[in-house]
Amino acid sequence: MDVYSLINHDQCKPSNSPPPRTYQPSTSQEQANCLPEFSSFEHQKENILPLKQGRSSASLSRVFSSDPYSLGIDLQAGHAQFKAELENLNELDDPFDVYHRYIKWTMENYPQGQTPQSNLIQLLERASLSFINDSRYKSDPRYLRCWLQYASFVGKTKQLFDFLKVNEIGLNLAAYYEEYAELLESMERYHDAEEIFMSGINQKAQPLERLIRRYKQFKARLNLSRQGNIHDLGSSQTVVPHIDNSHRTILGLKTSASSTQSTPLNVFNQRNSTLPSITGSITYQHGHFDKNSEKFSVFHDPNGELGNTALVSAGNTSSWNNYGTEIANKKENIRDAEKWKGITLPQARKPCVPTDSKLKIYHDELRNEKMFVDLNIIYVDGIEFSFEELRAMTLKRQSTIPCNYDNRMCVDNVENNINELVSMNQILNDEPDLKTISPKKLTKKPSPTINTKAALADIMEFFSQPMNYEKSDDDTDEDDMTSVSKYDKLFTRKTPMNNIINDENIAPSNYSDHHGNFRMVPFEILTPIQETSREYRSNSNISIFQSDGFITLDLGSVIETPKSKNIEQYGDSLFKKPLELFSVPSNPCNPLEIRLIDQILSSLNPSLLQYPGFYDMRGEYSNNHTKLERIARNWDKNCRRRTSNATNLDEPIRLFNDSFLIRQKIGEGAYGKVYRVLDMKFVTESHKDPRASHALKLQIPSTAWEFYIIRKLHERIISPAINSIITAHSLYYYKDESYLLTELCSHGTIVDAVNIAKRENSTMDEILVIFFTVELLKIVEAIHEAGIIHGDIKADNCLLRLERTVEWDAQYDPLGAGGWSKKGIKLIDFGRAIDATLFPPDMKFIADWYCDDQNCVEMREGRPWKWQADYYGLAGVIHCMLHNEYMQIAPIRMDVDSFSSGATISTKKYKPIQSFKRYWQGNLWGRLFDMLLNPSLVRSDGRLPITQELNNIRREFEEYLIANCEKIGKELKAQLKRLEVNCEINYHG
Amino acid sequence: MQQFELFDPPSDAISSIVFSPISPIHLLVSSWDKTIKLYNAEENSLRGSYNHDAPVLDCCMSDETHVYSGGLDNCIKSFDINTHTGFIVGSHENAVKCVEYSIDNNLIISGSWDQTVRTWDVRDKDSQTGVYRMDNGGKVFAISLVSYRLVVATAARQFYIYDIRNMSEVLQSRESSLKFMTRCVKCMPNKEGYACSSIEGRVAVEFFDPSPEVQQRKYAFKCHRKMIDGIDTVYPVNALAFHPTHGTFASGGADGVVNIWDGVNKKRLRQYPQYPTSIASLDFNKDGQYLAIASSYTFEEGEKDHPPDSVFIRHISENECKPRHLAPPP
Incomplete structure (x- = not known):
């Protein structure tokens, strides 16, 4: 193939179409001088579809030399841009222009022609079919050329030209007649071809001179072949006069092997010599054709074309709008999907020949080698990172998925190398020396200082809360908006909990x-x-x-x-x-x-x-x-x-x-x-x-x-x-x-503890109650800090936690030393619990279940509640322990504020009906119940939860315990021991 | 049709594709879209799928109904296709990069970025049967199993060869013959050795037998390189797959090219037309009649636009991957 026919030097300039290009000479002078090297696309020359008008060497060079990946991006961008333009066709004066440019761009950028990526045929099809009825384009040479290009892919047929004729496309353009005549000539329908030329000339199709010239060339070819035949009675063909054949005809004979021209082969004589030839005026001798010159025997259908004239009569007014699409027209060529089962698939029988020479075993390296990957990203601080790790790190930064990938060793260095979001870099900048902390250690009960900020950032993502919720109600109950940050300190990036089985040596009991x-x-x-x-x-x-x-x-x-x-x-x-x-x-x-x-x-x-x-x-x-x-x-x-x-x-x-x-x-x-x-x-x-x-x-x-x-x-x-x-x-x-x-606890609940006391005709000793109260307060603090509301705290749901301990100090220790950590309460039954972190901070709840005295006031009255449910429940349990009775409360009106106008604002406060025994710590209890039953009155802003305040009073109780746990006859430890024994359940079996 | 594309592929990068060890038509695909999908390659249909909560990096099948998978959620999951139930077999401390199943031993073998290889026996409730730490801080990048031989390829270009019947002992530990990070390792079906590939456009073929005569036969060759602008551009070789009967193997690179190699005669047999994007994974089915090719960008250039991720199934004709002539016996 002559490669230079592919290059049209005039086209060595970038087009003025908008799609991005990787190669942009800046001045026209440079443009003229920028003759690209053939070698830049020589290796792909077979992949270049030749175009009649030639191709731009610059674009060929660009397409085949540029990095396929960035080229791919450019191409995609180009496609996208054109598609966007195609959206707005209805608005444009010249909508076809969009297609025209798109087609041109596609042809340039996809030298192979039709590929799945270029979709050239579909594009041409769409462009052609879209404007059939658009009068603007009936005589538009671009539009006609679009049709002709499309036809060159799907097959130029008479049907196409008929279709164009019916729809009056291109009838004023010379190209229509030229192409049509060429088609007919290739079908050896010379008479028809001549008719086409004549009609075009009569129509004064433009450019007329060119049409006439083509017609003359055609006639010359015709004469030549006639001459050749007349002389061809057994003698060899004479040398033909110079004919301006710019191309070979189909099935034409070359006069010599090296000739680029050919004389058309007259095939009529071979088969159907008995029939009148279509050309009419020329008679052909039959029979003595030089056998050597025939290359093919072409079947000529005797009945096929008779009666068909080349031109559809003008009287045919039936509209023909549907040319069909390529796929529909090729339906016979497409095999329907069949079941594969049982079908024998054809196998290639020829032996496969290795396409490459022996592999060179390497020992040395070429100098001009370039790694496709950027080694700086892969190797950081001497540690390798695979592509998957890099992708995982990118994902982790981009999303809120707590992707567990965790390679803290060099995370900051790696990220500095990857040009991504910088926020993590800031977080990581003041890290402690990460290399000394193995990921393993981080999962064991870390304190906030060991937790890296990266972990905290991840955890923030766990519990990200919208911070901008408006306070919708003017109720004094308001939630602590900053409670989110509290959670940060407590949450760890723990591995999921291991199954812990309580190791209890329990003697079976009833x-x-x-x-x-x-x-x-x-x-x-x-x-x-x-x-x-x-x-x-x-x-x-x-x-x-x-x-x-x-x-x-x-x-x-x-x-x-x-x-x-x-x-x-x-x-x-x-x-x-x-x-x-x-x-x-x-x-x-x-x-x-x-x-x-x-x-x-x-x-x-x-x-x-x-x-x-x-x-x-x-x-x-x-x-x-x-x-x-x-x-x-x-x-x-x-x-x-x-x-x-x-x-x-x-x-x-x-x-x-x-x-x-x-x-x-x-x-x-x-x-x-x-x-x-x-x-x-x-x-x-x-x-x-x-x-x-x-x-x-x-x-x-x-x-x-x-x-x-x-x-x-x-x-x-x-x-x-x-x-x-x-x-x-x-x-x-x-x-x-x-x-x-x-797990199974075997000491029963607080109800049992209370009942045992009742059995002895008394109540639980105050010191014991204080002990359990402290425990309960700690639990409620902890679960509230964790954002969970139990929702159903009652004595039945508080199991006694009285585990065996090796040593048990008689002196109470609030921090749990000396065996005290093994004693307390275990809270169960979270079926009504609420995870408040799932909701906006100001979210409140309403109960649709039956509520009675055991539920907080808000629930009973159908008002919204949140943390106070647990406070009330807690109060109920403590009351139970203190009094052996379920708590009942009564409101007390307090005149709080009087204003100069005389208006007074009074608030209701609740108190348990039963009063405390005189020898009890009335002050402590009173304040505690006050807080638990009226939590919104604790803070001046009335916000909940009141964890800190409860914390404070809890410490007061603890102080009391420390000071009084060893009162003679009422030692805390002894009482607990007794409880342990009395409440122990012996299971049989 | 010689090659077709799977309908309904995953919606994000494909990490691994594996044919069933038992059925020649079932293909398992794991993806960064967190799914594991099982396809009937013959009918080009999706048979079922399940999810993890994070991108999945590898998958395997033990039989027609049990699938195992692991990924960035650090867990190995077992899934029963028929009952659509699954459970977590166990977890690592970091992402699970590879999962293999040993049919002979009923073991799941998993390799992770936490630098351990763990074995699991699903017949036990608490299924972890072993934790094996790789030396030299080696994050596990790839593993391959043939019969009892397990090859583990880690970061820092180390290879560890085990007998899975006795994992407490490393049979051999070797440094890679290749100078750059390992991408993939696959054992030869004839159990003689393995092939491994790196990010630097090379594949090495190695043998288990440590005797000097056999070790002499090991070699490496360059592949997956493209001349661009006069510079030889070297691509990572992401995937390898051995033909089950011929012993030839396929390699897939980030250049989107799949080559078939005759390792014995040291020749390339075939090169398939370039795929839309990097080859992420390859697998032959159990009788060597299909080659599945995952054309899915493997992130070697970081975040960028890329052609959609897809799986191609190529029908392999009888002689297509056959060595040209029988190699003389070693």
Whole structure:
């Protein structure tokens, strides 16, 4: 192929089209001088589609030499730009111009012609088909050329020209007739071709001179072939006179092998010599054609073209608007997709020839080598970073996903090298020497100073809260807007909690003395608060526990982000089902609303499925509740195993891969039932391992809420108060039932402690109550600091935590030394808990469940509440301990402010009805109850929570304990010991 | 059709593609869009998928129904395709980069940026059966398993060869023959050795047998280079895959090119037309009739626009990846 025909030097200049270019000579002088090297695209010359008008060498050079990646970007930008222009076609005077430039740009930038990236054919098709009826372009040479280019890809046929004719496109342009005639000539329909020329000339198609010239050339060729044939009676062909054949004709004979010209081959004689030739005026001899000169025998359809004239008669007025698209026209060429099964695929039989020479084993390196990757990014401080690590680091910075990738060693250096967001750099600039801190150490109970700022930044992302919420109500209850920052100090980047099993050596005892089954006692005892069963109809089956990523815990944005987009993104992932889109929950809202809980659980990040111990069995039914009930029933109060008929008491329940032996039912409420179970992993023939005992809470319908809350608490609380929160080992979440496996405490609840005191016709000793009060205050402080509201603090939910301790100092230590850390309270039952961090800081809640004296005033009165629910609950428990009775409160009106105008503002304060015993620490108690029952009156701004203030009073109680724990006859330690013994539950079996 | 593109590919970069060890038509694809997708390559349909909570870096199958995967969430997840249930097998302290399954030993093997390789037995409840720390602070970049041999490629160009029946002992530890960061390692199906590739356009072929005669046979060669503006531009070789029966292997580079090599005769057999973007992963199916090619930008130039990530399935004809003639026995 003659390469220079590809280059049109006149076109060695950048076009004036807007798309970006990588090669831009600045002055026209330079442009003229910038003849690119052929070698720059020589290696791709086969890939260059030749154009009639030639190609710009500059653009060829640019396209083939530039870096494919930046070229790719330029091309994409170009496409985008044109597409944008195409959007506005309706507004333009010359809309075709957009297509024209686009086509030109495409041809230049994709020398191969049609590729999936260039979409040249589609472009041409679209450009052509879009303006068929547009009168502006009927005589526009650009438009006609567009059609002709399109046709050159899909096939120039008579049909095309007919179509153009019907739609009156190009009929005033010489090019139409030239091309048409050329087509006809190639089909050897010389008469028709001549007719076309004539009609074009008659039409005075422009440019007329060129058309006439072409016609003359055509005629000359025709004459030549006629001459050749007349003389061709067995003799060799004579030398032909000079014919201006600028190109070879199809099937034409070359006069010699090296000739670039040819004479058209007359094929008529070979086959259909009996038929009158179409050209009419020329007669051909038949039969004696030089056999050597025939190259092909071409079939000439005798019936095909008869009757068809080259020109569609002008009388044909039927409109023909649809030329069809390339795909439709090629439908026979496209094989429909068939099933592959059973079909034999054709195999290439030829042996495969290696395309390359032997591999050179390397020992040396070339000098002019360039690494594609930037080594500065890969190697930092002598440490390698793989591409995936770099990508992960970029992701981590860009999003709020707490991507766990963590390579703190050289993070600051790496980031300095990558030109990305600089914010992290600032955070990391004043790092301590990271190299000495291994990532491992960071996960162990760190104090805020060890936590790197990077960790804090990540944690901020966990709990990012919108800080600009307006205070909507003029209620004096306001939330602490800065409470978010408090959370930062306490939250760690912990690895998920390990399953901790309480190592308790518990002598078996009678647990079922509990809970209202105390028949032996004549006097009234406190019964656990009976709850009305809540019809908790939850469509928990539609819960989805997948996170869709990029979701902060601000529920507002969780709900408003187009989740549907994410779902489509995951296609038909079988782990997801469509979410009901929520509007932002109103303020106040019902925190236990089923859809809200579902929504929260579904949008957790990391998702619930990530939590160790979460067993997602949503695909299965468990249907074990009857079995549990049946077996547990057989364990009677005295825990003597009743030999029963058909009940195998040792039939285990299987949850996921774990098996449990069912023992006693130890609790029941609206929430579900709690059973004592033995984990069979720890059960052997001979030995009763105390580690086997657990509590298993069965709930119908399934719920993961409590599991979530408990885990969150364990994650967020790092103080020793964590030991006062029940541990959730695992949650087996089935379609119909959920099983929460927790540790089992064997000393009963505060109710039991109170009852024991009652039994002895007295109340709990004050020092004991103070001890537990301090513990409770610590717990409430901790959970509030963690952003969690328990929501249901009552004596039944406070287990006595009286663990064995090796040494136990008689002197009380508030920090837990000397064994005191093993004694206290364990808070359970978080089924009504609220994670306040999920909501805006000013969010309040309303209770849609039945509320009575055991609930705080706001709940009872239907007013919004938040932290005060726990304060009230706490007060109730303390009251219980002090008085052996459930608390009842009464309002006291206090005239507080009188103004000069005479108006007075009076506030209501609540007080418990029962008064304190004189010998008690009335002052302390009074202030405590005052705070707990009227928390909004504590601060001058009335804001909640009042953690700091409670903290302060708690310290006062602690001081009292320190000073008075060893009063003769009322030693704290002795009392606790007695409690330990009296409250211990011995389980049999 | 000799080559077709998978419908419904992941929406973000593809980290790994693996054919099922049992079925010749099932292909597993893990992606930075946090999904693992299982395709029927023959029908070009998506059979199912599941998610992690963070980008997934590797996946594997133990049989027709069990899939294991790991990624930036530091966890190894097990998923049962039939019951659509999954659970977390365990976790590392940093991202899980590679996951393999040993059918002979019923072990999951995972390698992580936390510089450990861990083994897991899913038949146990607490499934971690071992933690093996790589020396020299080596973050695990790639692993490959054939029968009992495990090759672990880490940062700082180290290779560790183990017998997975006894992981407490490193059989051999070697420095890479290549001068730059390792990208990929794959064991030969004939269990004689492995091939590894680096970011510097080279592949090395090595042998397990430490005897000098065998070690003499090891070699490396240049590949995935392009002459641009007169400069030889050297691309990372991200992916390798051995043909299961012929012993030839494919390499995929960040230049978007896939080559087939005859390692014994040291010749290139074939080069496929360039793919739209970097080759992230390659795998032959179990009978060598399909080659799956993940054309997915591998971040070697940082954040940038790139062609969409896709998976191509190439039908391999009988002789296409066959060595030209039988090599003389070693």
